[in-house]
Amino acid sequence: MSADSYVLAIDQGTTSTRSIVFDAQGHPLATAQREFAQHYPEDGWVEHDPHDIWRDVIATVGEAIALAGITAADLAAIGITNQRETVVVWDRTTGEPIHRAIVWQDRRTARTCAQLREAGHEAMVRERTGLLLDPYFSGTKVAWILDAVDGARQRAERGELAFGTIDSFLLWRLTGGEVHATDVTNAGRTLLYDIHAQRWDEDLCALLRVPMAMLPQVEDSSHIFGQTLPELFGAPVTLAGIAGDQQAALVGQACFAPGTVKSTYGTGCFVLLNTGETAVKSAHGMLTTPAYRIGGRMTYALEGSIFAAGAAVKWLRDGLGIITHARQTDDMATRIADNHGVYMVPAFVGLGAPHWDPDARGTIVGLTFDTEPAHLARAALEAVAYQTLDLIEAMIADGGAVPSAIRVDGGMAANAWLCQFLADVLRIPVERPAHLETTALGAAFLAGLAVGVWPDTDAIASARKEKTCYHPAMADDVRDRLLSGWRRALAATTVRM
Secondary structure (H helix, E strand, O other): OOHHHEEEEEEEOOOEEEEEEEOOOOOEEEEEEEEOOOEOOOOOOOEEOHHHHHHHHHHHHHHHHHHHOOOHHHEEEEEEEEOOOOEEEEEOOOOOEOOOEEOOOOOOOHHHHHHHHHOOOHHHHHHHHOOOOOOOOOHHHHHHHHHHOOOHHHHHHOOOEEEEEHHHHHHHHHOOOOOOEEEHHHHOOOOOEEOOOOEEOHHHHHHHOOOHHHOOEEEOOEEEEEEOOHHHHOOOOEEEEEEEHHHHHHHHOOOOOOOOEEEEEOOOEEEEEEEEOOOOOOOOOOEEEEEEEEOOEEEEEEEEEEOOOHHHHHHHHHHHOOOOOOOHHHHHHHOOOOOOOOEEEOOEOEEOOOOOEOOOOOEEEOOOOOOOHHHHHHHHHHHHHHHHHHHHHHHHHOOOOOOOOEEEEOHHHHOHHHHHHHHHHHOOOEEEEOOOOHHHHHHHHHHHHHHOOOOOHHHHHHHOOEEEEEOOOOOHHHHHHHHHHHHHHHHHHOOOO
C-alpha cells in the first residue's frame, strides 16, 4: 500500500481521547486510547483540563502511528473530531488556557439562558442558529469564563484571548499557533453563528457578550487547515478535516442522501437526520444544524440530543459499582425475563431533546425488594431506546418521513441486546456497521477527501461496511406496555419537588 493511503483520525471525546490509523478501504489498522479525568466542581458543573486533553492527543497519535508500523511521513492527512460544545479560552501569545474547559454537559449557565428567554430573545436565536437558548451550547459558557476570570473580558476585547471548541484548541496547538480555525459543524453549535448566512453574527455575539475578536475562522469540514509542527510526530502532517463528533459519525455512516438517519451511542445519544440543502425548522424540540460543508456546499440536519446514554452505564460502574465493565450489561439484560417494572430516566444533567428541561434530575421508578442489579442495568439500556424513539417521533412530527432504517454506532452499539431492543421499540430495522468507531472514520473520510485519498462521497459510501441488521420482532402489546411505563416514569422525572 502506498504511503499516501493512510489517514489518522483524532477522536477527542467526552471521557477519552483516541487516535486511529485507517487505510484507503476505511479499515482501522491501529488504535490508541486514553481516558482522562472528569471534574465536577459543583452540582451540574462539568469541566476538563485542556492540558490533559493535549497530553493524550500527542500520546495517542504517537502510539497509533507506532502500532500501525508506519511513520508520520506515511500519513496523507489527519482529521479531527471532537466533543462539540465544550469550550476553551486561551492566551494567544502563550497558548495557555485561562480556565478549565467547560464541558457540553455543564449546566451552570441555565439561569443566564432562562433570563435571555424571558427577555424574548429565543426567537431570534433560533431563527439564525437553529438552536435553543440552553446551557448545552457554547456561547454562554464563553461569557461565563470571561466574567469569572479576573481581567479576561478586557483582554478578550483587546484581542489577546482566543476562543474555540476542542477542535480549534487542538488545531492551534498542533500548528504552533499558526491556525485559529474551526469548521461549520462546530461553529454552528455556539449560539453565535448564523447557519443560513454562514458567518459569525454580530447581534448574537453582542447578546451573549462574546467579543468577536476571540472567534476562529470558519472553514469547510473537508479543508486543508495547515500542517502539524514537525517536532510533534517526527514529520509535518497535513491537517485536512474537522467535524464535531456527531456530524463526523453522520459522514462515517455515509448518510449523504436526504432522509438517511444515524444514531450514535456514546456518553450521550445523538440522532441526526440528513435534510439536504434545506435547513428544516423544528416545531417539536429538534435542533437545526449544519451536517457538513464540502466544496462550499452546505448540507443540514435535524438533530436530537440525549445527554446521558453510555453515561448512565458508566454511573452503574463508577457510582453504584454493580458492574465492572459496560459489556456486562448485555448479559445482565438477557438473563432476566423482563424489566420487572423498573424504569430509569437518566436526567443526570437535565433532559435534552425533545424536552429541554435543564432542571430535571435522574429518576428510577418501580423499585421493589426483589429488584436486582440486572434490572437496573436493563433499565439503563431500555432508557436509551425509549429516548431514541422520542427523538424519531419528533422528527417525523416535523415532517420527516419514517426512516427505512437507522444506522447505529458508538460503543453501546456493540451491545446486541440493545440493538435488538432498539429495533423492537422503533419498529424499524437497525443497521450496525462492521466498525463501530464511525465518528473517527468520518473525520478520516473528511481529511482524506480533502487530499485525494477518496475522490468523492460516492467513494466514501462504497467504503462503508454494514455488519448486522436487526429487525423488529416484539409483539405490539408488549411494546405498548413498555412505552406506557416509560411515559409514566418520564412524567415523574419532570415533577418539581
